[in-house]
Amino acid sequence: MKDSRVKLRAWNIILLLVAGCINAxxxxxxxxxxxxxxxxxxxxxxLLSRVTNLNIALFLVVLNVPLFIFGIRKxxxxxxxxxxxxxxxxxLMAYVFSEIAHLNEKVYELISHDMLIASLFGGFLSGxxxxxxxxxxxxxxxxxxxxxTFAKKIGLSVGQFVMAFNVIIYTVSSxxxxxxxxxxYSVVSYLVGLKVIDFIVDGFDKGKACTIITKNxxxxxxxxxxxxxxxxxxxxxxGYFSNEDMTMLYCVANRFEITRIKKLxxxxxxxxxxxxxxxSEVLGNRIKFSLNTAVKPKQLRKRxxxxxxxxxxxxxxKPSDKTQxxxxxxxxxxxxxxxxxxxxxxxxxxxxx
Numbered sequence: 277m278k279d280s281r282v283k284l285r286a287w288n289i290i291l292l293l294v295a296g297c298i299n300a301x302x303x304x305x306x307x308x309x310x311x312x313x314x315x316x317x318x319x320x321x322x323l324l325s326r327v328t329n330l331n332i333a334l335f336l337v338v339l340n341v342p343l344f345i346f347g348i349r350k351x352x353x354x355x356x357x358x359x360x361x362x363x364x365x366x367x368l369m370a371y372v373f374s375e376i377a378h379l380n381e382k383v384y385e386l387i388s389h390d391m392l393i394a395s396l397f398g399g400f401l402s403g404x405x406x407x408x409x410x411x412x413x414x415x416x417x418x419x420x421x422x423x424x425t426f427a428k429k430i431g432l433s434v435g436q437f438v439m440a441f442n443v444i445i446y447t448v449s450s451x452x453x454x455x456x457x458x459x460x461y462s463v464v465s466y467l468v469g470l471k472v473i474d475f476i477v478d479g480f481d482k483g484k485a486c487t488i489i490t491k492n493x494x495x496x497x498x499x500x501x502x503x504x505x506x507x508x509x510x511x512x513x514x515g516y517f518s519n520e521d522m523t524m525l526y527c528v529a530n531r532f533e534i535t536r537i538k539k540l541x542x543x544x545x546x547x548x549x550x551x552x553x554x555x556s557e558v559l560g561n562r563i564k565f566s567l568n569t570a571v572k573p574k575q576l577r578k579r580x581x582x583x584x585x586x587x588x589x590x591x592x593x594k595p596s597d598k599t600q601x602x603x604x605x606x607x608x609x610x611x612x613x614x615x616x617x618x619x620x621x622x623x624x625x626x627x628x629x
Contacts, residue, residue, distance in 0.1 A: 284357060288412040292358055295408035296365025299416055302401025304373040308332065309384035310394035311453055313462040314402050315469065316419030316438065317343070319445045327452070333371035336363060343418030350424060358414030366405070366416055391461050399465030403472025410477050442466060483555035484534050486527045488541065489513065490548035493523035499540045500527050528558055 303314050303322065311326070313319040321335035340363045348356045373379050387393045409416040419438055427437040450459035490496050497508045509526040529537060534552060541548055 292362040293365045295405045296362045297369045299405025300369035302398045304370045305383040306394045306398030309380045315466045316417035333367040336367040340418040343421045347421035362409045362416045395461040395465040399468030403469035407473040407476025478556045485553045485555045487551045488525040490545045492545045
């Protein structure tokens with residue numbers, strides 16, 4: 277069971293309330309008037325509301341709350357409380373927008389009953405609301421709890437379970453509405469919402485991890501540190517095919533710096549091997565350096581050539597062990613005196629005999 281201690285923060289609660297309001301705006305003001313659907317339990321609530329003519333807020337509470345209470349053992353108390361706050365805000369604002377302010381039809385008229393606009397911006401607002409909720413440690417839809425609980429039991433991943441759930445709801449909605457456009461535009465809304473959630477949860481500026489296999493690590497690592505202000509991890513490695521000892525540099529940068537990194541590598545060590553991977557999140561210290569000491573790539577390449585030349589010269593001038601063995605030992609004054617003393621002692625011994 278997850279930690280039962282409730283750790284709530286006022287700022288998180290405020291953002292969860294805002295997230296519920298944004299989600300309600302996207303669903304009630306844009307998607308629902310166009311007969312389109314959101315995703316998860318929200319889409320099921322919209323479908324039931326359409327069939328029964330009851331307000332969507334009722335189904336949001338009735339369907340979501342039991343699921344989150346059921347999942348309290350797996351998800352933890354704090355997660356459940358945050359989720360219920362977001363759902364309460366979502367349900368309340370959905371009721372206000374539709375039953376009190378009557379804004380749903382007015383907004384749909386403002387966009388000239390355009391289903392594409394409704395699907396794009398409805399999905400965008402729904403994604404913002406869901407992303408903010410996830411960012412604060414909760415969930416605005418109970419389908420995730422349902423997926424975590426039952427997905428493995430039927431041989432599906434959580435993502436596959438959610439996708440299958442949505443496809444079923446979209447298909448039923450298209451059949452009831454007698455229009456394939458309802459299902460297709462609902463899919464568009466769902467995909468837009470997924471992308472927005474990724475942006476909010478992971479950030480707009482995803483990191484890029486650069487793995488560089490090089491024979492000139494010192495200058496290249498210095499270039500990455502001085503030019504970009506990035507920390508570099510240096511690891512020794514060995515090529516399997518060439519059986520040569522090499523060095524691997526690992527550096528995390530943002531996507532705007534990748535071009536500069538490639539340029540530095542091409543200037544300093546164009547024969548190095550480089551692999552760039554996407555990093556969704558970076559934790560821990562990020563070492564930053566002053567850019568005032570930046571060195572131009574041409575200077576760095578010249579420095580690399582000078583270091584290679586100097587290392588080659590020092591290797592040639594260094595005598596080998598075999599050469600050193602040929603030289604006689606150095607004779608010192610102390611060694612001469614000790615030998616002389618030994619000779620005197622020997623002569624005295626012979627005289628006594």
